Amino acid sequence: xxxxxxxxxxxxxxxxxxxxxxxxxxxxxxxxxxxxxxxxxxxxxxxxxxxxxxxxxxxxxxxxxxxxxxxxxxxxxxxxxxxxxxxxxxxxxxxxxxxxxxxxxxxxxxxxxxxxxxxxxxxxxxxxxxxxxxxxxxxxxxxxxxxxxxxxxxxxxxxxxxxxxxxxxxxxxxxxxxxxxxxxxxxxxxxxxxxxxxxxxxxxxxxxxxxxxxxxxxxxxxxxxxxxxxxxxxxxxxxxxxxxxxxxxxxxxxxxxxxxxxxxxxxxxxxxxxxxxxxxxxxxxxxxxxxxxxxxxxxxxxxxxxxxxxxxxxxxxxxxxxxxxxxxxxxxxxxxxxxxxxxxxxxxxxxxxxxxxxxxxxxxxxxxxxxxxxxxxxxxxxxxxxxxxxxxxxxxxxxxxxxxxxxxxxxxxxxxxxxxxxxxxxxxxxxxxxxxxxxxxxxxxxxxxxxxxxxxxxxxxxxxxxxxxxxxxxxxxxxxxxxxxxxxxxxxxxxxxxxxxxxxxxxxxxxxxxxxxxxxxxxxxxxxxxxxxxxxxxxxxxxxxxxxxxxxxxxxxxxxxxxxx
Amino acid sequence: xxxxxxxxxxxxxxxxxxxxxxxxxxxxxxxxxxxxxxxxxxxxxxxxxxxxxxxxxxxxxxxxxxxxxxxxxxxxxxxxxxxxxxxxxxxxxxxxxxxxxxxxxxxxxxxxxxxxxxxxxxxxxxxxxxxxxxxxxxxxxxxxxxxxxxxxxxxxxxxxxxxxxxxxxxxxxxxxxxxxxxxxxxxxxxxxxxxxxxxxxxxxxxxxxxxxxxxxxxxxxxxxxxxxxxxxxxxxxxxxxxxxxxxxxxxxxxxxxxxxxxxxxxxxxxxxxxxxxxxxxxxxxxxxxxxxxxxxxxxxxxxxxxxxxxxxxxxxxxxxxxxxxxxxxxxxxxxxxxxxxxxxx
Numbered sequence: 001x002x003x004x005x006x007x008x009x010x011x012x013x014x015x016x017x018x019x020x021x022x023x024x025x026x027x028x029x030x031x032x033x034x035x036x037x038x039x040x041x042x043x044x045x046x047x048x049x050x051x052x053x054x055x056x057x058x059x060x061x062x063x064x065x066x067x068x069x070x071x072x073x074x075x076x077x078x079x080x081x082x083x084x085x086x087x088x089x090x091x092x093x094x095x096x097x098x099x100x101x102x103x104x105x106x107x108x109x110x111x112x113x114x115x116x117x118x119x120x121x122x123x124x125x126x127x128x129x130x131x132x133x134x135x136x137x138x139x140x141x142x143x144x145x146x147x148x149x150x151x152x153x154x155x156x157x158x159x160x161x162x163x164x165x166x167x168x169x170x171x172x173x174x175x176x177x178x179x180x181x182x183x184x185x186x187x188x189x190x191x192x193x194x195x196x197x198x199x200x201x202x203x204x205x206x207x208x209x210x211x212x213x214x215x216x217x218x219x220x221x222x223x224x225x226x227x228x229x230x231x232x233x234x235x236x237x238x239x240x241x242x243x244x245x246x247x248x249x250x251x252x253x254x255x256x257x258x259x260x261x262x263x264x265x266x267x268x269x270x271x272x273x274x275x276x277x278x279x280x281x282x283x284x285x286x287x288x289x290x291x292x293x294x295x296x297x298x299x300x301x302x303x304x305x306x307x308x309x310x311x312x313x314x315x316x317x318x319x320x321x322x323x324x325x326x327x328x329x330x331x332x333x334x335x336x337x338x339x340x341x342x343x344x345x346x347x348x349x350x351x352x353x354x355x356x357x358x359x360x361x362x363x364x365x366x367x368x369x370x371x372x373x374x375x376x377x378x379x380x381x382x383x384x385x386x387x388x389x390x391x392x393x394x395x396x397x398x399x400x401x402x403x404x405x406x407x408x409x410x411x412x413x414x415x416x417x418x419x420x421x422x423x424x425x426x427x428x429x430x431x432x433x434x435x436x437x438x439x440x441x442x443x444x445x446x447x448x449x450x451x452x453x454x455x456x457x458x459x460x461x462x463x464x465x466x467x468x469x470x471x472x473x474x475x476x477x478x479x480x481x482x483x484x485x486x487x488x489x490x491x492x493x494x495x496x497x498x499x500x501x502x503x504x505x506x507x508x509x510x511x512x513x514x515x516x517x518x519x520x521x522x523x524x525x526x527x528x529x530x531x532x533x534x535x536x537x538x539x540x541x542x543x544x545x546x547x548x549x550x551x552x553x554x555x556x557x558x559x560x561x562x563x564x565x
Numbered sequence: 566x567x568x569x570x571x572x573x574x575x576x577x578x579x580x581x582x583x584x585x586x587x588x589x590x591x592x593x594x595x596x597x598x599x600x601x602x603x604x605x606x607x608x609x610x611x612x613x614x615x616x617x618x619x620x621x622x623x624x625x626x627x628x629x630x631x632x633x634x635x636x637x638x639x640x641x642x643x644x645x646x647x648x649x650x651x652x653x654x655x656x657x658x659x660x661x662x663x664x665x666x667x668x669x670x671x672x673x674x675x676x677x678x679x680x681x682x683x684x685x686x687x688x689x690x691x692x693x694x695x696x697x698x699x700x701x702x703x704x705x706x707x708x709x710x711x712x713x714x715x716x717x718x719x720x721x722x723x724x725x726x727x728x729x730x731x732x733x734x735x736x737x738x739x740x741x742x743x744x745x746x747x748x749x750x751x752x753x754x755x756x757x758x759x760x761x762x763x764x765x766x767x768x769x770x771x772x773x774x775x776x777x778x779x780x781x782x783x784x785x786x787x788x789x790x791x792x793x794x795x796x797x798x799x800x801x802x803x804x805x806x807x808x809x810x811x812x813x814x815x816x817x818x819x820x821x822x823x824x825x826x827x828x829x830x831x832x833x834x835x836x837x838x839x840x841x842x843x844x845x846x847x848x849x850x851x852x853x854x855x856x857x858x859x860x861x862x863x864x865x866x867x868x869x870x871x872x873x874x875x876x877x878x879x880x881x882x883x884x885x886x887x888x889x890x891x892x893x894x895x896x897x898x899x900x901x902x903x904x905x906x907x908x909x910x
Binding site: 288289290291292293294295296297298300303305337339340343344346347348349350402407409412413415416417419420421423424429430431432433434539 | 635636637639640653655656658659660661662663664665681682754755767768850854855856868869870871872873874
């Protein structure tokens with residue numbers, strides 16, 4: 001049943017609209033005033049962050065880690081950007097370097113972006129359409145990890161992927177410095193194109209940025225801060241961009257702290273102690289499990305728990321025994337006690353059991369669990385009897401199975417638990433912990449003959465395709481490659497077609513598209529190429545002095561919007 | 566003609582015990598020295614207790630703790646003082662963050678508490694002891710065997726044989742021992758070893774046994790070679806050579822018995838060293854692989870529980886200290902008894 005607005009006349013409607021507009025304008029003015037007041041009160045100081053290790057290259061077009069994507073929010077901008085706001089507002093795409101979000105032309109294949117005037121890079125140069133063109137060319141020249149998957153739909157991208165050195169994107173990206181516009185032509189309409197433009201891989205950099213991985217040498221950006229120095233073994237120093245003027249509070253709000261120092265190399269234990277003692281303001285890594293009860297009770301006001309669009313799962317190699325038998329994969333899904341797995345992650349406050357691929361409250365997610373004792377909307381308890389029966393029917397009992405997990409406390413714990421479950425199901429199971437530096441690529445490469453592993457997936461942008469299409473499409477499976485994120489090696493043409501339909505539908509009808517994604521999610525789970533384990537939550541432990549904590553569902557804690565004085 | 570010594574022995578005035586004492590060899594003499602040393606006896610008693618306890622692991626797990634120490638037991642409940650309690654206890658204070666395993670109950674079940682998988686630490690400690698001791702003993706045997714072969718060959722034959730073998734030992738010696746052990750473990754544990762029809766999988770205990778056995782060969786082979794070089798120039802060997810006795814007889818009857826005491830002294834010392842090496846490798850996830858346990862893997866399990874359940878890491882740590890200390894005391898005593906010349910003043 002919907003609401004009925006037929007009692008409104010045209011005149012009262014106009015009046016109401018006027019009141020609403022005035023209210024919005026007043027609210028905005030009030031917010032701006034509040035913000036100015038807060039800025040005057042809290043601006044300044046040095047914020048000190050920490051992580052156990054750095055996240056590799058500082059190059060925003062190459063780095064593919066949540067850790068550095070978070071800090072790129074305050075140092076770089078794309079044509080568009082995810083809104084720098086708390087909660088699900090962070091999923092909204094707002095104009096950044098572009099003045100406005102353009103309307104699609106040419107049946108959804110062309111977009112003309114008007115570039116804002118007066119935006120300066122931290123090296124003092126003004127952003128021009130030529131910089132935008134050079135940045136798009138650079139995406140291909142530096143061969144970033146999403147070059148093909150995100151930007152392969154731009155006209156001319158195929159040539160750029162073939163011969164990156166001579167990439168011009170002719171006909172694909174057209175810069176007009178005089179008109180101040182950039183036109184992007186696509187080979188086909190893409191409902192997720194703006195999301196792909198909003199991630200750091202599409203950051204706008206100076207045209208003279210190096211045409212190779214910048215490594216540890218910072219590249220100037222347009223954000224409120226710039227990278228002053230970066231030593232992955234020591235620290236990353238961010239200072240205010242001297243040429244920055246707040247041109248969009250939604251896309252790039254001015255920051256509170258004068259300086260942000262990101263330290264690397266401390267252990268989680270040491271970092272937690274330092275936060276308690278006021279020597280650090282925040283730790284990127286999840287606090288160690290044995291400190292959670294203590295900080296959750298003694299320092300409860302400093303703990304922030306927020307939901308994440310993410311998934312911990314166990315991919316099962318559908319091309320290797322015993323998981324080439326769908327009954328075995330289903331058996332694993334039935335046998336897992338997801339409550340126990342949640343316990344290994346830190347308890348029900350920090351994670352939620354799931355037996356679906358799309359996270360809860362995510363586009364396309366419909367509550368439905370088939371791998372529980374009494375199938376229903378959510379997971380309730382394991383069905384060991386059913387699991388044993390399926391394994392018996394498969395005739396694979398006694399086979400050797402090795403679980404590959406990352407060599408850290410949580411992943412090793414989960415790996416050991418799954419090994420134990422497999423033993424209970426009758427397999428000769430063992431668990432191997434592999435260094436976190438190589439585990440993710442190791443489990444992707446079919447040459448390593450990984451049967452079952454533990455992995456995690458955190459979305460790049462809020463779209464169901466970023467889970468289902470990326471993790472399980474035929475195109476994501478490249479045998480013998482370290483970049484074959486479809487670790488299950490599962491390829492189902494029918495489900496691929498369903499996903500393609502969903503992506504086409506998204507151009508015109510998002511609800512219908514979501515229904516299609518839900519269908520695909522269920523279809524995959526029936527074939528069980530993976531065992532979803534739980535949806536984790538973000539745990540941030542901050543110093544007592546840190547104020548104005550805002551959690552953005554897309555890019556997590558908005559560092560620049562917190563203050564330390 | 567009378568024999569003076571017989572005259573003395575047959576003197577009825579001497580006490581009967583002295584008169585009846587048989588001529589004692591070096592082994593008997595050493596045994597007497599060892600028996601008189603209280604520290605040695607205590608060390609031996611501790612070691613025997615640890616070995617017997619470890620051997621009784623299956624009995625303990627089945628009849629005392631009543632749990633399978635190799636299965637995750639995350640949703641289990643036990644009865645303590647008539648109350649049903651969860652083995653994995655969710656925090657109820659503050660924000661309710663974290664799940665902590667049950668601590669030492671000092672009763673049959675979960676005497677030393679549970680680890681992060683809800684498994685009985687005491688039962689795992691005993692099973693871990695079996696593996697740690699087995700690896701230490703086996704790798705010691707391998708190490709001493711190869712060290713004896715290499716050291717004796719190099720020392721006795723000299724020339725090219727000595728040069729080649731000594732250079733090989735130099736190469737092995739050049740690697741920091743832990744770096745070598747870690748490198749070999751990473752390679753072999755990820756790939757296993759396949760030699761013709763023989764396949765050793767990455768989770769086999771044979772891998773740490775062989776790796777630890779091999780890396781310490783130079784540490785024993787060098788002193789053995791030195792000893793053989795000095796024995797080769799000793800009067801009884803020179804005399805045997807002069808008499809035209811074949812080299813192999815000299816090796817077996819003159820050199821080997823004199824080197825064997827040295828090797829025996831090395832047994833407890835190398836075992837102690839190997840227990841520590843095995844524990845270190847297992848702690849780094851490149852020794853004993855799950856679901857097997859060793860004292861090193863249990864310390865690794867306990868590392869994440871240091872704040873809340875320190876017993877998980879402390880218990881295997883104490884077991885390692887006691888075992889290695891006992892072995893070192895035994896090693897020192899054996900050296901004093903078998904090779905008094907090396908006794909420190």
